[in-house]
Amino acid sequence: MKTPGLILPLILASIATADVIDKWSFSEADGTALGSALSSRGKPMHVHGGPLVSIKNEQLVFASDGIAGHTFRICEFTDQAISSGTVEFAFEFSSADFSRTALSGGSGNIGFDFRDTKGTLKNPGDDAILGGIRLRFAKGQLLLQSAVQEQGLRYISIATLETDILEEVMRIRVQFDFNRSGKPGSMRVFFKLGEAMEIEALSDGQLPVDASLSGFRIAQQTINGGNNWQVGDFVAVDNFTIQTL
Numbered sequence: 001m002k003t004p005g006l007i008l009p010l011i012l013a014s015i016a017t018a019d020v021i022d023k024w025s026f027s028e029a030d031g032t033a034l035g036s037a038l039s040s041r042g043k044p045m046h047v048h049g050g051p052l053v054s055i056k057n058e059q060l061v062f063a064s065d066g067i068a069g070h071t072f073r074i075c076e077f078t079d080q081a082i083s084s085g086t087v088e089f090a091f092e093f094s095s096a097d098f099s100r101t102a103l104s105g106g107s108g109n110i111g112f113d114f115r116d117t118k119g120t121l122k123n124p125g126d127d128a129i130l131g132g133i134r135l136r137f138a139k140g141q142l143l144l145q146s147a148v149q150e151q152g153l154r155y156i157s158i159a160t161l162e163t164d165i166l167e168e169v170m171r172i173r174v175q176f177d178f179n180r181s182g183k184p185g186s187m188r189v190f191f192k193l194g195e196a197m198e199i200e201a202l203s204d205g206q207l208p209v210d211a212s213l214s215g216f217r218i219a220q221q222t223i224n225g226g227n228n229w230q231v232g233d234f235v236a237v238d239n240f241t242i243q244t245l
Helices: 099-104
Strands: 021-026 053-056 059-063 070-076 086-097 106-114 128-138 142-149 158-162 170-177 185-195 197-208 215-221 234-244
Touching: 086 106, 106 158, 106 234, 128 170, 128 185, 142 170, 142 185, 142 197, 158 185, 158 197
Parallel strands: none
Antiparallel strands: 021 234, 053 059, 059 234, 070 215, 086 170, 086 234, 106 128, 106 215, 128 142, 142 158, 170 185, 185 197
């Protein structure tokens, strides 16, 4: 394994109090499927689950079986869409191991995009995607990447770890300020690795004018998209929280 080397912008983050909309702590028994991973309000992340995702050690673990190409699952908010104030998604990539994928020269993606689902879960092509965050492994590096609709939804790296194994918890906060929609800084991403100081990894993301938010999509690519995520490698996610600031 390579010695981790962190490359990211050194911009300090702000701290805010929050009111929780929903939270998944993944406290169910090992082997519990995604469709039975319930939030604090009793809501599953997706009713149909996914063959590559299950709970282990009170974390949601994404893996590869060498057959299924991806996990794409949409979760819509219990309440109506949000179009004012500030909403934050906070979660952890608590651990990851891509050592087998590294040996094979492969790659893999896991993350979340944030959407206005327009109430049409059976037609995700109708969604408006505001932005996204993902952890990508490629060429021996773990890459924290973000995408913003106003910048063409192209994923760009905002932090880089020179390793194939995540040994410290990576804490992520993605903020959407709907009162500033249409302006740079209306989407921001904060990043904290282990006990290091939190930094603002994306400061100038821009929401579209009149944006609204009603859900998110889980996006895992194992074979899909030219990836080659090897069996035995995994990414664990924990404490997935949606809150208003």
